[in-house]
Amino acid sequence: MPFVYINEISKFQGQEVTVKGWLYNIRSSGKIIFPILRDGTGLLQAIVLKNAVSPELFERAKELTQESSLEVTGTVRKVPEGKTAPGGHELDVKDLKIGQLIPADQPFPITPKEHGIEFLMDYRHLWIRSSRQHAILKVRHEIIRAVRNFFDDRGFTLVDTPIFTPAACEGTTTLFEVGYFDEKAYLTQSGQLYNEATAAAFGKVYCFGPTFRAEKSKTRRHLTEFWMVEPEVAYATLEDIMALAEDFITHIVKSVLQHRRSELEVLERDISKLEGIEPPFPRVSYDEAVQSLKASGSNIEWGGDFGGADETLLSQQYDRPILVHRYPAQVKAFYMEPDANRPELALCVDVLAPEGYGEIIGGGQRASRLELVTQRIQEHQLPPEAFDWYLDLRKYGTFPHAGFGMGIERAVAWICGLEHVRETIPFPRMLYRLRP
Amino acid sequence: MPFVYINEISKFQGQEVTVKGWLYNIRSSGKIIFPILRDGTGLLQAIVLKNAVSPELFERAKELTQESSLEVTGTVRKVPEGKTAPGGHELDVKDLKIGQLIPADQPFPITPKEHGIEFLMDYRHLWIRSSRQHAILKVRHEIIRAVRNFFDDRGFTLVDTPIFTPAACEGTTTLFEVGYFDEKAYLTQSGQLYNEATAAAFGKVYCFGPTFRAEKSKTRRHLTEFWMVEPEVAYATLEDIMALAEDFITHIVKSVLQHRRSELEVLERDISKLEGIEPPFPRVSYDEAVQSLKASGSNIEWGGDFGGADETLLSQQYDRPILVHRYPAQVKAFYMEPDANRPELALCVDVLAPEGYGEIIGGGQRASRLELVTQRIQEHQLPPEAFDWYLDLRKYGTFPHAGFGMGIERAVAWICGLEHVRETIPFPRMLYRLRP
Numbered sequence: 001m002p003f004v005y006i007n008e009i010s011k012f013q014g015q016e017v018t019v020k021g022w023l024y025n026i027r028s029s030g031k032i033i034f035p036i037l038r039d040g041t042g043l044l045q046a047i048v049l050k051n052a053v054s055p056e057l058f059e060r061a062k063e064l065t066q067e068s069s070l071e072v073t074g075t076v077r078k079v080p081e082g083k084t085a086p087g088g089h090e091l092d093v094k095d096l097k098i099g100q101l102i103p104a105d106q107p108f109p110i111t112p113k114e115h116g117i118e119f120l121m122d123y124r125h126l127w128i129r130s131s132r133q134h135a136i137l138k139v140r141h142e143i144i145r146a147v148r149n150f151f152d153d154r155g156f157t158l159v160d161t162p163i164f165t166p167a168a169c170e171g172t173t174t175l176f177e178v179g180y181f182d183e184k185a186y187l188t189q190s191g192q193l194y195n196e197a198t199a200a201a202f203g204k205v206y207c208f209g210p211t212f213r214a215e216k217s218k219t220r221r222h223l224t225e226f227w228m229v230e231p232e233v234a235y236a237t238l239e240d241i242m243a244l245a246e247d248f249i250t251h252i253v254k255s256v257l258q259h260r261r262s263e264l265e266v267l268e269r270d271i272s273k274l275e276g277i278e279p280p281f282p283r284v285s286y287d288e289a290v291q292s293l294k295a296s297g298s299n300i301e302w303g304g305d306f307g308g309a310d311e312t313l314l315s316q317q318y319d320r321p322i323l324v325h326r327y328p329a330q331v332k333a334f335y336m337e338p339d340a341n342r343p344e345l346a347l348c349v350d351v352l353a354p355e356g357y358g359e360i361i362g363g364g365q366r367a368s369r370l371e372l373v374t375q376r377i378q379e380h381q382l383p384p385e386a387f388d389w390y391l392d393l394r395k396y397g398t399f400p401h402a403g404f405g406m407g408i409e410r411a412v413a414w415i416c417g418l419e420h421v422r423e424t425i426p427f428p429r430m431l432y433r434l435r436p
Numbered sequence: 437m438p439f440v441y442i443n444e445i446s447k448f449q450g451q452e453v454t455v456k457g458w459l460y461n462i463r464s465s466g467k468i469i470f471p472i473l474r475d476g477t478g479l480l481q482a483i484v485l486k487n488a489v490s491p492e493l494f495e496r497a498k499e500l501t502q503e504s505s506l507e508v509t510g511t512v513r514k515v516p517e518g519k520t521a522p523g524g525h526e527l528d529v530k531d532l533k534i535g536q537l538i539p540a541d542q543p544f545p546i547t548p549k550e551h552g553i554e555f556l557m558d559y560r561h562l563w564i565r566s567s568r569q570h571a572i573l574k575v576r577h578e579i580i581r582a583v584r585n586f587f588d589d590r591g592f593t594l595v596d597t598p599i600f601t602p603a604a605c606e607g608t609t610t611l612f613e614v615g616y617f618d619e620k621a622y623l624t625q626s627g628q629l630y631n632e633a634t635a636a637a638f639g640k641v642y643c644f645g646p647t648f649r650a651e652k653s654k655t656r657r658h659l660t661e662f663w664m665v666e667p668e669v670a671y672a673t674l675e676d677i678m679a680l681a682e683d684f685i686t687h688i689v690k691s692v693l694q695h696r697r698s699e700l701e702v703l704e705r706d707i708s709k710l711e712g713i714e715p716p717f718p719r720v721s722y723d724e725a726v727q728s729l730k731a732s733g734s735n736i737e738w739g740g741d742f743g744g745a746d747e748t749l750l751s752q753q754y755d756r757p758i759l760v761h762r763y764p765a766q767v768k769a770f771y772m773e774p775d776a777n778r779p780e781l782a783l784c785v786d787v788l789a790p791e792g793y794g795e796i797i798g799g800g801q802r803a804s805r806l807e808l809v810t811q812r813i814q815e816h817q818l819p820p821e822a823f824d825w826y827l828d829l830r831k832y833g834t835f836p837h838a839g840f841g842m843g844i845e846r847a848v849a850w851i852c853g854l855e856h857v858r859e860t861i862p863f864p865r866m867l868y869r870l871r872p
Contacts, residue, residue, distance in 0.1 A: 003671065005591070005639065020671045022636070022833045040639025040670065041591065069833040100834045108832050125633040125825045126832060128595075134637060141594045148584060155441065155477065158577045159564075162863040163599075163646050163661055166870045178614050178623070180660075181652070185870055187614070194863060197561035197872075200458070201570060203441065203476025210599050210645060216617070224616075225599055234476060235439065235456045389561045389872035396544050396562060397458045397505040398536045427598040427630060434602045434621055436633075436825035 006042035009076055009089050018073045019044060019091065020099075022129070023064050025112075033061045035096075036086065037072060038129070043086035046072050048093045061096055067108040067129070069099030117422075124427055125436045135263035136423055139256055140412045144208075146255035147229050147408075150248055151206045156231060159198040161191030161207040167386030174214045176224075187212035190405060193335070193390050195232035196366060199401050200393060206231040218431055220420040221308065221358065223409060225429040232403030238337075238347040238365045241402040242323050245351055245361050246279050248406075249321055253277040256415055269417040273355065277320050286327045286345070289314055305331040306350075311358035318354050325349040334376040337365040337400075349404070357414040363404020370394035442478035445512055445525050454509045455480060455527065456535075458565070459500050461548075469497045471532075472522065473508060474565070479522035482508050484529045493532055503544040503565070505535030553858075560863055561872045571699035572859055575692055576848045580644075582691035583665050583844075586684055587642045592667060595634040597627030597643040603822030610650045612660075623648035626841060629771070629826050631668035632802060635837050636829060642667040654867055656856040657744065657794065659845060661865040668839030674773075674783040674801045677838040678759050681787050681797050682715050684842075685757055689713040692851055705853040709791065713756050722763045722781070725750055741767040742786075747794035754790050761785040770812040773801040773836075785840070793850040799840020806830035 003018045021039030028034065031050040036043055048061040064070070074091040102108055109123050110130065120127045127133055151158070164178065164185040176187040191207035198205045208229040215222040231248075233241060253274050256264070264271055284292075293300045296313050300306065305327070306314070315322065329338055329346040336346035348364030367373050373394055377387050412424035422428045427436065439454045440447075457475030464470065467486040472479055484497040500506070509531040515521045538544055545559050546566060556563045563569055587594070600614065600621040612623040627643035634641045644665040651658040667684075669677060689710050692700070700707055720728075729736045732749050736742065741763070742750070751758065765774055765782040772782035784800030803809050809830055813823050848860035858864040863872065 007591070020835075021639075022835075040593075040635070040637060067833040069835045102832055106831075123825075123828075125630075126828060128634060128637040137595060137638075138593065144594060145584075145588055148581075152581055155443070157476075157574065158580060159573060159862050160646075160663065162865060163648075164865045164870060166872075176614050176616070178612050180612070180870055181650070181867060183870060194561075198564060198862060199476070201476060201564040202573075203457075210596075212599075214617070227596065389559075392559075392562060395542075396538055397503040399456075399458075399505045400535075426595050426634060429598060429600045431617060434600060434616055434619060436602075 003071070006037065006039045006044045006087065009042075009044060009087065009091075010078075012076045013078055013089070014076065016073065016075050016094065017091075018071055020071050021069070023066055023068045023070060025066070026064055028062060033058070035061060035064055035070075035072070037070065037091075043131075044089065044091055045085040046074060046091040046093050046096075048096070053093065053096075057093075057096055060098065061093070063101065063104075064098070065102045065104050065107060066111065067126075068101045071097040071099065121422065121428070121433060122435070128426060131266055133423065135260075135266040136412065136416050136418070137426060138263045139260045139267075139416050140408070140424060142256050142260045143252055143408065143411055143415065144227075146252045147208065147248075147406075149255075150251045151204075151229075151231060154204070156204040156206050157198075157202040159195070159202060159205045159207060160209060161188065161194035161198075161230075163188050163209065167383055174216075176212050176214050189213055190228065191230050192232065192403065192405065195230055195403060196390070196393055196401060199232040199234045199403070200397065200399065203234050204231070205233075216431060219308070220422075221410065221413075223421055223425065223428055223430055226421075226425070227408040228405050229408065230403060230405040232401060234399055234401045236365075236402040237400065238325065238349060238402055241363055241365070241404055242283065242325065242349050245323065245349070245363065245404055245406075246281050246321075249281075249351065249361075250277060250279055252411065253415065264416070267416050267418075269415075273319070274415065281320050281351075282318055282322045284314075284322050284324050286324060289324050292317070303328050303330065308358060311352050312356040315352040315354050315358055316356045321351050321353050321360070323349050323351055332364070334380040334382065335366050335373065337367045338372075347402075351404075351406075353410070353414040355414070355417075357410070360410045360414060361404050361406045363402065365400065365402040368394060368398045368400050370398065439507070442473065442475045442480045442523060445478075445480060445523065445527075446514075448512045449514055449525070450512065452509065452511050452530065453527075454507055456507050457505070459502055459504045459506060461502070462500055464498060469494070471497060471500055471506075471508070473506065473527075479567075480525065480527055481521040482510060482527040482529050482532075484532070489529065489532075493529075496534065497529070497532055499537065499540075500534070501538045501540050501543060502547065503562075504538045507533040507535065557858070557864070557869060558871070564862060567702055569859065571696075571702040572848065572852050572854070573862060574699045575696045575703075575852050576844070576860060578692050578696045579688055579844065579847055579851065580663075582688045583644065583684075583842075585691075586687045587640075587665075587667060590640070592640040592642050593634075593638040595631070595638060595641045595643060596645060597624065597630035597634075597666075599624050599645065603819055612648050612650050625649055626664065627666050628668065628839065628841065631666055631839060632826070632829055632837060635668040635670045635839070636833065636835065639670050640667070641669075652867060655744070656858075657846065657849075659857055659861065659864055659866055662857075662861070663844040664841050665844065666839060666841040668837060670835055670837045672801075672838040673836065674761065674785060674838055677799055677801070677840055678719065678761065678785050681759065681785065681799065681840055681842075682717050682757075685717075685787065685797075686713060686715055688847065689851065700852070703852050703854075705851075709755070710851065717756050717787075718754055718758045720750075720758050720760050722760060725760050728753070739764050739766065744794060747788050748792040751788040751790050751794055752792045757787050757789050757796070759785050759787055768800070770816040770818065771802050771809065773803045774808075783838075787840075787842075789846070789850040791850070791853075793846065796846045796850060797840050797842045799838065801836065801838040804830060804834045804836050806834065
C-alpha cells in the first residue's frame with residue numbers, strides 16, 4: 001500500500017490510507033487513545049478505539065512514546081462540527097505498526113517542557129522537528145523561493161560567484177583563511193566585485209550563496225556562515241536600485257503572507273505589521289537620519305556610522321522599511337560612487353527593517369572611473385595586485401552600475417519576528433558553535 | 437529617456453529607443469557602418485548611414501573599438517525579408533554616445549582570434565562576455581532554475597546544510613581545513629548527513645549549495661569548488677529514488693530544451709541527443725555492468741569501483757542516462773543500507789550520463805539500524821564522537837530513507853556538450869587556479 005502525506009489527507013476523505021511518520025503527542029481516556037502523528041508536512045490526529053481494534057493493537061498504541069516512528073493505517077474522516085483537530089481531519093485507526101519504539105526510560109531529549117538554549121542548540125538535529133523551528137524554516141524556504149522568483153521573473157541571470165577568493169581585500173580580521181594547496185585562500189564575504197564583472201556580461205545578474213565572517217563577538221544579529229543574495233544591474237543608478245530593493249522586499253513579504261500564513265500564526269507573528277509593508281518606503285537621507293537620531297537621544301555625530309542601537313532607534317520610528325541613503329563616503333567601502341553634488345557623500349543605501357530589526361540590505365552605485373577606483377584602492381591601503389582584474393572592468397568598457405546585498409537570515413528574523421538569528425538557519429555557525 | 441533591453445526590442449518596432457551596452461563587433465563599407473551592440477540580453481545590429489547623421493557622429497562610429505561602452509539611440513526596424521541580423525531587428529541610428537572608447541592601441545584582451553586556455557582563464561572576468569561562455573552560463577542558470585522548480589513543485593522543503601563542518605568524517609586528504617577561532621573546521625563535501633536529520637523534520641528535503649574537494653590532480657571532471665543539489669526522502673527506498681532521479685533528469689533536460697534552445701545552438705550541441713532523453717532509463721546492476729565492461733575490454737574485476745574510463749565506456753553504450761545500482765558495499769560509503777537478499781551489495785545507485793560523460797548522480801538508501809551504523813563507523817575507522825548526532829537519528833524514531841546528490845557542473849558539461857568542467861561555472865577553482 002502506498003502512503004499519503006498529511007498535507008494531502010483531505011483528498012482521501014472516507015478512504016483507507018497509510019501515513020508514515022513520528023509520534024508528536026499522545027493522550028488517552030480509558031477506552032480511546034489519540035496519537036498525533038507528524039510526517040514533516042503536517043499533524044494528524046489518529047483515533048484508536050478499544051472496541052474497534054485488537055487488544056494487542058490497543059496495548060501497543062498505549063505504549064507509544066514521543067518521536068517513535070510509526071506506520072498508521074485507517075480511514076480518513078472530516079472532523080465533525082464543533083470539534084477541533086489539526087488540519088481538520090482525523091484517522092480512524094485500523095492498523096498501527098511501530099517502526100521504532102523509543103524506550104520510555106531513554107526518551108526523546110526534547111520534550112514540550114522548557115529547555116535552555118545551549119541544550120537545544122546541541123540537539124539542533126532533533127530540535128528542528130519542533131513546530132516552532134519547523135515553521136521558521138518553512139518561512140525561510142518561502143523567502144528564498146520568493147527571492148529567486150523575483151529575479152528570475154525580471155530577467156536577471158543567476159551567476160554564482162566564487163567562495164574561494166585569493167586576496168584579503170578588506171583586512172584579514174573578519175576573514176576565514178583556508179590552506180589552498182600551496183597558497184592561502186579566503187572565504188568570500190560578498191560576491192559583489194565578481195557581480196560587477198558578470199553584470200557587464202549579462203546586464204542584470206544576481207548571486208546567491210553562503211558568505212562568511214569571522215565574527216568574534218556574540219550578538220543576536222551575526223552568524224559566521226550566512227546566506228546572501230546580491231543583485232547587480234548595469235546602467236542602474238542609486239535611485240534605480242532603491243526602487244528595486246523596495247519592490248523586492250514587498251514581493252518577499254507578500255509571498256510569505258500568501259504561502260506561509262499558518263506558519264506565521266504558529267510563530268505568533270503580528271501579521272498586521274507585515275500586511276502594512278507596501279511601497280513607497282520612506283527615503284531618509286543620512287543627514288536627516290542623524291538629526292532624527294540626535295533628537296531621539298543618540299550621541300551620533302555627523303560623519304560616523306550607525307551602530308546597531310542607532311539602527312534600532314531609527315527603524316522603530318517607521319511602520320515599514322526605510323531607505324537610508326547617501327552616507328559619508330568615509331564610513332563606506334572603497335568602491336562607492338561619490339555624489340556629484342556633494343562628493344563627501346557616497347551614492348549608497350541601507351535598508352532598515354521596521355520594529356527595530358535594523359539593516360537587512362546594503363548597496364549603492366559603484367564607482368566607474370578608473371582613476372577614482374585606483375585612487376580609492378590606494379587610500380584604503382588595499383593590495384593593488386589583488387584588484388588587477390577588478391580594474392580591468394574600468395579599463396574595458398566601463399559603465400555605471402549599482403546593486404545591493406540582502407542577508408537572508410536577517411530577513412527571516414524580521415519576517416518571523418525572532419529575537420535572534422540563530423533560529424533562522426538550519427545549522428547555525430557562531431563563535432563557540434560549530435556543532436552539530 | 438529610459439533604455440530598452442535588446443531581448444525586448446521587437447516590442448518597439450518603429451519606435452525610437454535607446455540601447456546601452458558594449459560594442460560586440462563592427463564592419464563598415466564606405467558610407468555605412470554596422471556596429472553590433474551587446475547588452476547582456478542579446479545582440480543588435482545598428483546601422484549608421486553617412487548621409488543620415490552628422491559628420492562628427494559618423495567619424496565617432498568609425499572609431500569604435502571592441503567592448504567600448506555605448507548608448508545608441510535610433511529607430512527599431514524589422515529586418516527585411518532575405519536579410520539576416522541577430523534577433524531579426526536592426527536599429528537605424530540617430531544618436532550615439534560613447535561611455536568609454538577603449539584605445540585602439542590597448543585593445544580589449546580577448547579578440548575573435550584563438551587564445552590559449554590559460555590566457556582565457558586569467559581573463560575569465562572578461563571572457564564571460566563572449567557568446568560561447570554567455571551561452572553556457574545561461575544554460576547553467578536554467579538548469580539551476582529547473583532543479584529548484586522540480587523540488588519545490590513536488591513538496592520538498594529546501595533546508596540549507598552547513599558549509600563549516602566539525603569533523604573530518606572520511607579522511608582529511610580531500611578536505612579543506614579552516615581555522616575556526618580556536619578550533620579547526622572543514623568545508624563540506626556533501627550535505628547528506630544533515631539532510632538525513634532534516635528529512636525526519638520535513639519528510640522530503642533538498643539542500644543546494646557549494647561543496648568542496650581538495651582535488652590534487654588535474655582532470656577534466658573535477659573542480660575544488662562545485663555546486664551540488666541533494667534531495668533526501670523519508671520512507672523512500674532505492675527504487676523510489678531511482679524513479680525520482682529519472683524524473684529529475686528528464687525535467688532538467690526538457691526545461692533547457694524549452695528555454696535555452698538558442699544557447700544550445702550557439703554551442704553547436706547535437707540537440708537530437710537531448711531530445712531523446714525520455715524515461716525509462718535503463719537499470720543496470722553492478723554485476724551486469726562488470727560483465728558488459730569486461731566484454732568491452734576493461735580489466736575491471738568484480739568487487740572494484742569503476743574508474744572514469746569504465747564510466748565513459750559504459751555510458752557510451754546507451755543513448756540516455758543509465759542507473760547503475762547495487763555496487764559492492766566495500767567500495768561505497770559507510771552509511772549505505774545493505775541489500776537484504778545479498779548483504780555484500782549496497783542499495784545504491786550511480787547515474788551515468790550518456791555520450792561518455794560518466795557519473796552525474798550518486799545516491800542510495802541509507803542504513804537505518806543503530807547497530808549497523810555503529811558497526812560501520814568502527815569498520816571505517818571514523819571518529820565516533822563526530823557521529824554522536826548522526827547516531828541520534830537512529831536512536832530516536834529511526835526510519836528508512838534514501839536520497840542522492842547531483843553535481844551541477846557535470847550536468848552542465850553534459851547538457852552543453854563540453855569537454856571540460858572549467859567552463860561550466862563562472863569562476864572555476866582548481867589546482868593552480870584561484871584567480872581571478
